[in-house]
Amino acid sequence: MKKSSIFKQLVIMTAITAVSAGTYAQDTRYTQTHNAPLRVNPALMANNKVLKGILNYRTQWATIDDGFTTFRFTGMYPLIKDEQGKLDVGLDINNDVAGAFTTLNVSGAVSYSLKISDAHRLGAGLILGFGQKTVDLSGQTFDEQYVLGSYDATNPSNEMLFNEQVMYPDLGGGLMWFYGEDDDPVNAYFGVAAYHQNTPDESIQSTDSKLPVLTNIHGGVKIIGDKLDFTPNMRYSKQGGAEEYSIGTYIDYKLNETMKIPFGLWYRYKNQDALAFMLGFEHEYFNVAYSYDLGSFDLINSISGLTTHEVTLGFTIAVGGSRGAAPLTD
Numbered sequence: 001m002k003k004s005s006i007f008k009q010l011v012i013m014t015a016i017t018a019v020s021a022g023t024y025a026q027d028t029r030y031t032q033t034h035n036a037p038l039r040v041n042p043a044l045m046a047n048n049k050v051l052k053g054i055l056n057y058r059t060q061w062a063t064i065d066d067g068f069t070t071f072r073f074t075g076m077y078p079l080i081k082d083e084q085g086k087l088d089v090g091l092d093i094n095n096d097v098a099g100a101f102t103t104l105n106v107s108g109a110v111s112y113s114l115k116i117s118d119a120h121r122l123g124a125g126l127i128l129g130f131g132q133k134t135v136d137l138s139g140q141t142f143d144e145q146y147v148l149g150s151y152d153a154t155n156p157s158n159e160m161l162f163n164e165q166v167m168y169p170d171l172g173g174g175l176m177w178f179y180g181e182d183d184d185p186v187n188a189y190f191g192v193a194a195y196h197q198n199t200p201d202e203s204i205q206s207t208d209s210k211l212p213v214l215t216n217i218h219g220g221v222k223i224i225g226d227k228l229d230f231t232p233n234m235r236y237s238k239q240g241g242a243e244e245y246s247i248g249t250y251i252d253y254k255l256n257e258t259m260k261i262p263f264g265l266w267y268r269y270k271n272q273d274a275l276a277f278m279l280g281f282e283h284e285y286f287n288v289a290y291s292y293d294l295g296s297f298d299l300i301n302s303i304s305g306l307t308t309h310e311v312t313l314g315f316t317i318a319v320g321g322s323r324g325a326a327p328l329t330d
Contacts, residue, residue, distance in 0.1 A: 031291040051076070056311075125174050215237065216237050261280070
């Protein structure tokens with residue numbers, strides 16, 4: 001007889017996440033970080049020239065109690081631009097499902113970048129919104145509701161009571177430095193961002209469960225060639241007791257002036273080794289990309305199916321005569 005409970009799902013998810021991340025309260029980590037820019041650093045909007053929309057779909061460890069499924073929409077728009085600076089606004093909507101648990105986050109972002117010399121720009125961004133964590137108890141059964149082998153929903157479960165929904169404000173911000181212009185053969189960037197700076201309480205129980213501050217430090221150099229562009233990059237993330245290091249590169253193969261094929265390869269260390277790659281197609285009006293994440297090698301050897309798939313679809317609309325992305329991506 002198959003019996004499931006909310007506690008079984010929680011224990012499974014907690015155990016798996018604890019092995020790979022060191023703590024349960026963790027944000028989604030994207031393989032294609034450049035396609036989730038507002039969750040890397042809101043000041044990255046300073047490098048966007050167009051009205052841009054990005055849809056992300058991510059599925060992680062689907063063979064274990066359906067794993068994690070994440071949908072995200074990112075929108076960015078350069079609102080005001082002059083010779084000295086640029087003001088951008090953005091929208092970030094994220095829905096993450098793990099078993100019976102759903103986390104929704106809706107945030108607005110604003111950034112301003114200032115040109116301090118011909119080659120150097122500084123940017124600052126702020127992201128503010130609200131989060132909602134929900135647990136769906138419908139369809140859940142508990143051991144105490146089975147009497148003499150028969151299930152009766154009216155039998156008391158004697159389980160701990162949950163708040164089925166909790167809402168909380170969420171605040172973050174970041175700083176960026178950019179070097180280079182569109183026609184320069186070398187561009188560079190470096191940034192730092194902090195999310196959940198107000199450490200919101202996301203507990204669905206009576207006890208406090210503060211969401212730890214997430215800190216991102218990231219940077220890279222883009223080397224622009226006739227047919228190939230190389231962008232070696234790095235990222236360091238820390239949230240609570242969990243740390244993650246990522247190093248890799250983007251390679252863009254230019255088919256012509258309006259189309260290219262991007263490829264990405266990264267090595268990550270988060271308690272254990274991991275490897276990921278990405279392949280896509282980019283046009284001046286849209287882009288699509290797929291990435292495959294092997295996750296932790298040790299976990300893969302012990303539990304089958306611990307892989308991650310991520311698909312991205314984006315579109316751009318020219319603003320003020322500008323078309324195409326800025327020379328740097330994260």
